[in-house]
Amino acid sequence: xxxxxxxxxxxxxxxxxxxxxxxxxxxxxxxxxxxxxxxxxxxxxxxxxxxxxxxxxxxxxxxxxxxxxxxxxxxxxxxxxxxxxxxxxxxxxxxxxxxxxxxxxxxxxxxxxxxxxxxxxxxxxxxxxxxxxxxxxxxxxxxxxxxxxxxxxxxxxxxxxxxxxxxxxxxxxxxxxxxxxxxxxxxxxxxxxxxxxxxxxxxxxxxxxxxxxxxxxxxxxxxxxxxxxxxxxxxxxxxxxxxxxxxxxxxxxxxxxxxxxxxxxxxxxxxxxxxxxxxxxxxxxxxxxxxxxxxxxxxxxxxxxxxxxxxxxxxxxxxxxxxxxxxxxxxxxxxxxxxxxxxxxx
Amino acid sequence: xxxxxxxxxxxxxxxxxxxxxxxxxxxxxxxxxxxxxxxxxxxxxxxxxxxxxxxxxxxxxxxxxxxxxxxxxxxxxxxxxxxxxxxxxxxxxxxxxxxxxxxxxxxxxxxxxxxxxxxxxxxxxxxxxxxxxxxxxxxxxxxxxxxxxxxxxxxxxxxxxxxxxxxxxxxxxxxxxxxxxxxxxxxxxxxxxxxxxxxxxxxxxxxxxxxxxxxxxxxxxxxxxxxxxxxxxxxxxxxxxxxxxxxxxxxxxxxxxxxxxxxxxxxxxxxxxxxxxxxxxxxxxxxxxxxxxxxxxxxxxxxxxxxxxxxxxxxxxxxxxxxxxxxxxxxxxxxxxxxxxxxxxx
Numbered sequence: 001x002x003x004x005x006x007x008x009x010x011x012x013x014x015x016x017x018x019x020x021x022x023x024x025x026x027x028x029x030x031x032x033x034x035x036x037x038x039x040x041x042x043x044x045x046x047x048x049x050x051x052x053x054x055x056x057x058x059x060x061x062x063x064x065x066x067x068x069x070x071x072x073x074x075x076x077x078x079x080x081x082x083x084x085x086x087x088x089x090x091x092x093x094x095x096x097x098x099x100x101x102x103x104x105x106x107x108x109x110x111x112x113x114x115x116x117x118x119x120x121x122x123x124x125x126x127x128x129x130x131x132x133x134x135x136x137x138x139x140x141x142x143x144x145x146x147x148x149x150x151x152x153x154x155x156x157x158x159x160x161x162x163x164x165x166x167x168x169x170x171x172x173x174x175x176x177x178x179x180x181x182x183x184x185x186x187x188x189x190x191x192x193x194x195x196x197x198x199x200x201x202x203x204x205x206x207x208x209x210x211x212x213x214x215x216x217x218x219x220x221x222x223x224x225x226x227x228x229x230x231x232x233x234x235x236x237x238x239x240x241x242x243x244x245x246x247x248x249x250x251x252x253x254x255x256x257x258x259x260x261x262x263x264x265x266x267x268x269x270x271x272x273x274x275x276x277x278x279x280x281x282x283x284x285x286x287x288x289x290x291x292x293x294x295x296x297x298x299x300x301x302x303x304x305x306x307x308x309x310x311x312x313x314x315x316x317x318x319x320x321x322x323x324x325x326x327x328x329x330x331x332x333x334x335x336x337x338x339x340x341x342x343x344x345x346x
Numbered sequence: 347x348x349x350x351x352x353x354x355x356x357x358x359x360x361x362x363x364x365x366x367x368x369x370x371x372x373x374x375x376x377x378x379x380x381x382x383x384x385x386x387x388x389x390x391x392x393x394x395x396x397x398x399x400x401x402x403x404x405x406x407x408x409x410x411x412x413x414x415x416x417x418x419x420x421x422x423x424x425x426x427x428x429x430x431x432x433x434x435x436x437x438x439x440x441x442x443x444x445x446x447x448x449x450x451x452x453x454x455x456x457x458x459x460x461x462x463x464x465x466x467x468x469x470x471x472x473x474x475x476x477x478x479x480x481x482x483x484x485x486x487x488x489x490x491x492x493x494x495x496x497x498x499x500x501x502x503x504x505x506x507x508x509x510x511x512x513x514x515x516x517x518x519x520x521x522x523x524x525x526x527x528x529x530x531x532x533x534x535x536x537x538x539x540x541x542x543x544x545x546x547x548x549x550x551x552x553x554x555x556x557x558x559x560x561x562x563x564x565x566x567x568x569x570x571x572x573x574x575x576x577x578x579x580x581x582x583x584x585x586x587x588x589x590x591x592x593x594x595x596x597x598x599x600x601x602x603x604x605x606x607x608x609x610x611x612x613x614x615x616x617x618x619x620x621x622x623x624x625x626x627x628x629x630x631x632x633x634x635x636x637x638x639x640x641x642x643x644x645x646x647x648x649x650x651x652x653x654x655x656x657x658x659x660x661x662x663x664x665x666x667x668x669x670x671x672x673x674x675x676x677x678x679x680x681x682x683x684x685x686x687x688x689x690x691x692x
Contacts, residue, residue, distance in 0.1 A: 005570060005571035006571060007569065007570075007571035007573075008530065008534075008542065008546070009527055009530060009531075009542060009543065009546060010523070010526065010527065010571075010573070011526050011530060012571075012573065012668055012670070013571075013669065014571050014572065014573045014669075014670045014671070014672050015669075015670070015671045015672065016571070016572070016672050016675055016676070017671070017672065017673045017674070017675065018675055024614045024615060024682045079671055091570065092549040092553075093542070093545060093546055093549055094549075094570050094571055148663065148667060148669070150661075150663035150666070150667075152661050152663070156659065157661060158659065158661030158663075171669065175667040175668050175669035176667075176668030176669070177356070177666065177667050177668035177669075178667055178668070180356065180357050180668075181355055181356065184354065184355060184357060185355075196354065196355060196439070197355065199439060200354070200355060200439055203438040203439055203440075207438075223353065224351060224353075224437065224440050225351035225352060225353035225356075225358075225359075225360050225362070225440055226360065226362070227353075227356070227358065227360045228665075268370045269370060275661055275663050275665075275666065277663045277666040277667060279666075306666050308665070308666065310659075313502065313504065313656075313659070314504075314660075314665070315496075315498050315503060315504030315621055317494065317496035317498070317504075317621050317623045319574075319621075319654070319660070319665075320496070320523060320621065320623040320625075320652050320654065321494060321496075321521040321522075321523050321524055321623060322358055322521050322522030322523035322524070322526075323359065323360075323361075323494070323517065323521035323522070323523075324358070324360045324361070325360070325361045325363070325425055326360050326361065326362050326363065327363045328363070329362055329363065329364055330362070336370045
């Protein structure tokens with residue numbers, strides 16, 4: 001079983017795999033596309049995957065059979081395992097937690113050759129419904145402190161299975177970068193009675209130069225202090241801490257924004273590899289209240305999506321210091337994306 | 347001129363380039379090796395670079411002429427410029443500083459084909475003397491809050507000029523990851539009257555499983571909570587906050603450790619791309635004392651080097667959340683490196 005370890009100097013958690021007998025050269029290779037005789041994510045190959053946890057089947061039909069539009073399964077090679085109780089230990093100055101968690105795959109389409117940007121708004125809405133369903137289910141598990149939903153598109157972004165999919169990882173800790181955002185928003189709210197993310201979004205909209213699109217429900221902008229070229233933030237204009245509380249109508253509006261954004265990126269950058277991460281408030285800490293208290297809690301966080309194409313490799317010193325160089329001014333990025341010719345986006 | 351921008355949500359600084367007229371596809375390409383008719387870093391081509399700032403010339407000779415062993419020059423394409431006064435402004439919720447700083451290149455050898463690991467201990471000592479000299483010079487400039495010394499080796503690690511070199515960047519802010527380490531060490535010292543990095547190193551040495559080498563002066567270990575496969579920390583056993591205070595004898599001992607570590611990595615991983623970063627205490631804040639007060643200040647920080655080979659690409663969600671997966675248990679990494687057959691390391 002893998003193990004989570006806390007570094008008190010860097011103040012961060014890491015998941016350490018505990019596989020044995022590996023040779024050093026197992027770590028030399030870059031990630032490579034997995035070539036499989038038959039793609040386990042394709043329609044008709046349902047038997048090649050673990051049993052499904054959720055599916056959108058408009059015409060009905062049995063679980064693990066055909067007829068689905070979106071299908072969620074446990075990852076066959078999970079980095080964290082669902083079975084067992086949390087075991088937290090100090091090891092001198094370090095802390096450890098055994099590798100308990102969940103690692104799920106959201107298969108976004110039965111069709112091997114269609115990417116997320118190719119799906120219709122209705123189909124993307126189904127993907128978002130799957131995100132919401134899995135989030136609402138997993139947050140009832142008191143062992144998990146945070147639920148990460150993210151997508152890797154393209155080999156450079158870590159997607160070694162080409163069939164379009166997203167992932168959900170439930171972890172027994174709050175990741176560092178998320179914890180920073182949460183505490184910054186809390187402090188800001190306590191001082192000002194306003195949401196920092198609302199205020200930043202208002203400033204971006206008022207300035208306008210970084211805005212890619214704004215339909216009144218969701219705004220997409222290249223943040224003024226973007227760390228990476230073509231980094232984008234997708235923010236709901238209406239303050240809300242919890243993606244899980246969105247209704248189907250809001251999911252459809254988000255799907256429209258997401259499709260349009262991905263089409264623009266594709267038109268301007270020719271199908272770049274990218275990641276997006278859904279930044280949501282964490283589930284309630286089990287000691288703070290009963291789980292359903294969560295759903296009515298007014299909260300100082302504001303959920304959003306961060307999307308980063310992989311255009312340049314960060315040098316290690318950037319990782320080691322947190323000091324990034326961004327060669328693409330966000331104002332220029334937003335202009336390129338606003339002016340994108342969507343007719344060339346396949 | 348470039349601009350530093352502060353993101354109050356992510357709590358981090360970024361350098362945004364302000365070049366105009368670039369097309370989107372300028373950001374599509376991965377870094378590529380720069381092919382030059384004649385390498386400007388080679389002996390005999392001194393006129394192709396800006397005037398040198400420092401050189402080791404054992405046989406004497408004029409600046410910018412031949413006969414040097416190590417040569418430091420301003421970067422011809424600096425990300426920050428040395429001329430001008432700091433101009434700090436708020437832009438709504440964001441903060442900005444104009445792109446004042448220094449960006450220097452330490453050419454480690456006049457020979458195009460020798461890497462740092464190929465140099466003798468005496469030659470590497472000269473490289474470290476150059477680090478020290480430039481650090482001591484630049485810290486007299488009150489505009490700079492931090493001096494970053496780092497090395498990129500190999501294209502994947504960001505070295506697009508193959509001739510072996512390191513870099514120094516002086517910045518008007520303290521980078522996020524460094525600031526975290528500094529404040530953690532300060533808090534620990536205030537509570538315990540002990541240094542956190544001394545204590546962590548003692549724990550690693552006592553445990554022993556992560557230790558690669560320990561000659562009593564410098565210890566090299568794969569930290570228990572390493573974020574990256576084959577990540578290594580090089581720590582002086584004697585507590586000291588300031589690399590700049592090392593004498594030539596200590597630099598020679600460090601050079602021996604560094605050469606041995608690089609040879610082991612090369613033997614085990616076949617010349618991997620890597621970065622190392624020198625983590626040093628920042629220069630004294632100009633408001634806190636006169637600059638020479640620095641050199642005698644007892645300090646709660648403990649300088650060290652972090653070395654990370656580029657073996658797997660971090661997926662964006664790792665960058666976006668600070669949540670890393672490390673497939674290589676540090677105990678196995680240390681064992682591989684301890685048992686390395688150095689006769690195969692070229």
